[in-house]
Amino acid sequence: MPEGLGVREVPVELRVNGVKHVLRVKPYERLLDTLRRRLGITSVKDGCGRGECGACLVIVDGELVPSCLMLTVQARGRDVVTVEGISSRSLHSIQEALIKVNAPQCGFCIPGVVIAAYWLLEVKGNLNPSDDDVREALSTNLCRCGSYHRFVKAVKIAAEELRARKALGARD
Amino acid sequence: MLFDIYIPRDLVDASEFLYRNAPDAVPIAGGTDLIPMIRDGKLRPKYLVDLSGLKGRLSYVSIDSGVVRVGALTTINALGASALTGMEAFLGFRDLYRTFGNAAVRSLATVGGNVGTAVSAADLIVMFNALDAKVGLSGVKGSRYVDIRELVAGKRLLAKEPGELITEVVFNVPPKNSSTAFIKLGYREGTIIGLTSVAALVTVRDGVIEDVKLAFDRVDRRVPGRAYLTEKGLKGVPLRDEAVGGVINEHLPREMRRKSDYRASGAYRLHVSKVLARRAVLTAGRRAVGGG
Numbered sequence A: 001m002p003e004g005l006g007v008r009e010v011p012v013e014l015r016v017n018g019v020k021h022v023l024r025v026k027p028y029e030r031l032l033d034t035l036r037r038r039l040g041i042t043s044v045k046d047g048c049g050r051g052e053c054g055a056c057l058v059i060v061d062g063e064l065v066p067s068c069l070m071l072t073v074q075a076r077g078r079d080v081v082t083v084e085g086i087s088s089r090s091l092h093s094i095q096e097a098l099i100k101v102n103a104p105q106c107g108f109c110i111p112g113v114v115i116a117a118y119w120l121l122e123v124k125g126n127l128n129p130s131d132d133d134v135r136e137a138l139s140t141n142l143c144r145c146g147s148y149h150r151f152v153k154a155v156k157i158a159a160e161e162l163r164a165r166k167a168l169g170a171r172d
Numbered sequence B: 001m002l003f004d005i006y007i008p009r010d011l012v013d014a015s016e017f018l019y020r021n022a023p024d025a026v027p028i029a030g031g032t033d034l035i036p037m038i039r040d041g042k043l044r045p046k047y048l049v050d051l052s053g054l055k056g057r058l059s060y061v062s063i064d065s066g067v068v069r070v071g072a073l074t075t076i077n078a079l080g081a082s083a084l085t086g087m088e089a090f091l092g093f094r095d096l097y098r099t100f101g102n103a104a105v106r107s108l109a110t111v112g113g114n115v116g117t118a119v120s121a122a123d124l125i126v127m128f129n130a131l132d133a134k135v136g137l138s139g140v141k142g143s144r145y146v147d148i149r150e151l152v153a154g155k156r157l158l159a160k161e162p163g164e165l166i167t168e169v170v171f172n173v174p175p176k177n178s179s180t181a182f183i184k185l186g187y188r189e190g191t192i193i194g195l196t197s198v199a200a201l202v203t204v205r206d207g208v209i210e211d212v213k214l215a216f217d218r219v220d221r222r223v224p225g226r227a228y229l230t231e232k233g234l235k236g237v238p239l240r241d242e243a244v245g246g247v248i249n250e251h252l253p254r255e256m257r258r259k260s261d262y263r264a265s266g267a268y269r270l271h272v273s274k275v276l277a278r279r280a281v282l283t284a285g286r287r288a289v290g291g292g
Helices: A031-038 A093-100 A110-123 A131-137 A148-171 B011-020 B034-039 B052-058 B076-081 B088-098 B103-108 B111-117 B123-130 B228-234 B241-255 B266-288
Strands: A010-016 A019-025 A057-060 A063-066 A079-081 B004-006 B025-028 B047-050 B061-064 B067-071 B134-139 B142-147 B152-154 B165-172 B178-185 B196-205 B208-216
Touching (some): A031 A057, A057 A110, B025 B034, B076 B088, B076 B103, B076 B111, B111 B123, B123 B178, B123 B196, B178 B266, B241 B266
Antiparallel strands (some): B178 B196
């Protein structure tokens, strides 16, 4: 029998935050559900379920992806990064900056915002983003508390911090 | 949302599976349209055929001997980052990229997937109409190329055989002194279904429109199409605001049938179509003569 067909569970191997997982998942299971329910990664939020709100954003092989639209089967063999993976020991500069400008209010959208900002600054490597660059990178993220301007401010503060740290590292 | 998934070995295997299980099997690429459709209960496939493993073969943008080929599994992000959007003649793709979905949707959504939706809101179908694009199909009986207008036969309706998959989109690099523009109007800039969208390809000679292709999200069908009457009227017209606007205002209402729905009235859509068409033609025309 061909791979996948007729098998109610599909074997999938994927890396999440650097850790390899070997799982058997339902064909219709979304990456979002695998992360939250099987792996206990709850920074990833179940928002609109159709790629419009950005609460479930993760990074898959360097791409910004709504985990509600990707089936876990489609993430096979790929590398997934969530907020847990970028701030396991201490808060990331982006998180520090968001706190500094009092951006988080209800907080539901924040993990997605952190991931989108991380994608812009650390994955795409744009450490000197314009306001438009930030708005573009965060164009997926809806925030019902309306902290949009603070997000832009925070991402620029984080970028400055990361730039300074990089310059310091270069001098060492 | 209940379905089984099939992971094909290659394109032929995918086609054969789809052919054997038609109409119960549906191909999935980025899933940005399909997953919401399934969640809404508008589509209840028994099997999804996951094309993500074929990305290595079907993700490319090649420009060779005046012909552009875009692989069906090229994501919108990859298209936006390709050499195509840097070419003067194809600045319309840069316009399109900026208002397509949002940053995350663009990393999943694919060129073939957008064409495959066969809806008026599929921005690439509008753009490909203006470029007279052909779509490559591959199925159990071999491969062929069809005109995009022939393939997108109606709302959510593709004129293709069971088992046939979209493999690429092909179009010519337009002649010298030509360029493109794409404009979409919606209630906000991202993550929207546009109220009206327009794509124009304009060739200019001595300040006069030599040739023009004008495509809309809808003209007289429920899928994207071309405004041929207006195109004819625009040929030979000087590339000036009043002249272009005058021709569009005269001809477009004669060939465009706009429907009202909860997003906007038909009358408003027609008005906006006229305004956006004028802007798109002038923008493409200015770009054609190197005026950004």
